[in-house]
Amino acid sequence: MLTIENLHARVEGKEILKGLNLEIGSGEIHAIMGPNGAGKSTLSNVLSGRGGYEVTQGRVIYQGKDLLAMSPEERAWEGVFLAFQYPVEIPGVNNAYLLKAGLNAKRKYLGLQELDAMEFMSMVREKAATVELDAAFLSRSVNEGFSGGEKKRNEIFQMAVLEPSFAILDETDSGLDIDALRVVAGGVNQLRSPDRSMMVVTHYQRLLDYIEPDVVHVLMDGQILKTGDKSLAKVLESRGYDWVRAEARS
Amino acid sequence: MSLDAELLHKAVAQLHGSSVHHDLRQRAVEDLLTQGFPTTRDEHWKYSDCSPLLASLGARLYHDSHPVDDVEMARLVDVESYTLHFVDGVWDKERSDLPAGITVTSYTETTDLFAPDEESVLSQGFTSLNGALASGGVMVDVAEGLSLDRPLAMMHSSSGKVAHVRHQVRVGQASEVVLIEHFSGEGAHSGLTNVVTALHLSEGARVAHYRLQQEGLLQAHIGRLAVKQQRDSHYCSHLLTLGAAWSRVDVVISLADIGANCQLNGLYLLSGRQHGDHHIQIDHLAPHCQSDTHYRGVLDGRARAVFNGKVVVHKGAVKSHSTQSNANLLLSANAEVDTKPELEIYNDDVKCAHGSTTGRLDQQQLFYLQSRGLSESEARQLLTLAFVGEVMTRMNEPALRAYVQKGCFAKLPHPLDMNMEGFL
Incomplete structure (x- = not known):
């Protein structure tokens, strides 16, 4: 699904990713863990195409294509989805409108028939229920006045509507209480499928109790320093990160 | 170019009208001769230089002998309305469609003249010129207690001439009306639409006013909207500026009696080398009045916008409420906006807020x-x-x-x- 080779990236002249390698297979969920400043958000942003990041070396192959050559919207059409750590509020643009425009742009790109308003609304109502979002929010402005939990649920709801092949969940657990976390994780788990991969970026092991990863990576100093199964997350929770660096150096 | 007194006198002498018109014109001529046209040295014209416009119009400013070109009648697609048509400011009486309760008289035939020029300090020059030379325009009388089922639309088509147009609208007690003033027209040459609209709202009257300026890009547009509000009247204005190469609109509101309130919404979208200036002055003259101003602008290309909103709360106007905001979105690095909200308050018992922003897309x-x-x-x-x-x-x-x-x-x-x- 996704292969990252020797990825180097800079932000404002400072090198953050320093030769990162990663391989994510179809249907797999990979957790990326690491301390603050390790480069987790940079990785999410580079993969989704946010401006301000300069890739100086390496490449990313996504479904056989050069991901880094694509604009953010092309990535979306090709099935990449970023669930934002901090979803932005967009007053004046309503949720339903944005989703319909986004979904139909993708369908058009894929040579599929665009959905009409009726088909779209019935599909969207159904998906909203899976993350316990009231359908009334569809006519509200994107994220405007949403609580932290609503914003994150909205991200997962959008993911359900856009049906990506590769989803990046950037610190989806941040700012969530335990009930909201359970709802969000439940939504994500419903979207697990053999042809959909996910990269779950998180600080804490807690999220991984609800979204069980196939593989856990430790991202430190701009590289993947250690890779293991889900039990690695438990070890990190009790021992912290410093030992990983020590082990990698030895 | 400075004022040409000789041409002005000559042009005034050719106009028809009653002795009331004659008196008003003489006063306007005197005002104009005293003040002249505004220059960028005048505080309220600092960013809007009208001298190139005056120079290019020359003698046509006083008397435009260009023939009236064929011009397409303006139409509001999908809006059902009672309609008055104006070509270069001249009312096409034959084509009017008017309901009971609305009386329309051409400006030169009415003897009931308002004096919109005396109500503000904003833009005397062109308003005086309009007072001196207006021959087009109408007096609209809306009867008391009338609730109009469709908007009343005043559709203006410009063929590229210089037109001085003066409208007066009086809305009777407790009447309710939606009024549209629409300006459009793509002429072969550059002209000027100089329009003054004076609106009087009687006690309890409610007016929603759409002033839609979509003139051709060769035309200049100078407008003055003077609104006088009586007790408990409600005035809501939606002002749209899309057209004209160079435009200036002054909105002057007088909240003259208790409980009057106005809501002024405005939108200007300018591109290319368009210049659009909006000046607003609201006078709170009586207690318990409210004014809310909300203007937004989008500027692209090398366009330039000016916004100046001034709220004056006078001494006796206690319990006044006023908000004012102006937000601007710049789509290009070469677009420019000068915005200035102002407040003058002469008593302690008021609630006022104002602010302006200018930014780019996030x-x-x-x-x-x-x-x-x-x-x-x-x-x-x-x-x-x-x-x-x-x-x-x-x-x-x-x-x-x-x-x-x-x-x-x-x-x-x-x-x-x-x-x-x-x-x-």
């Missing part, structure tokens, strides 16, 4: 939309529409809102090919 929002599959140009367009949509949502007449929305869409760069149904 990069975070753009990326968010792109990450959901919108192209960059669609994302830009959508955010721009969201910005102007904030003003449109205040328009209570769906057909007019849709008309304005369509006009704005067409004006923005990179027209969207996506279906905008359900956007607002």
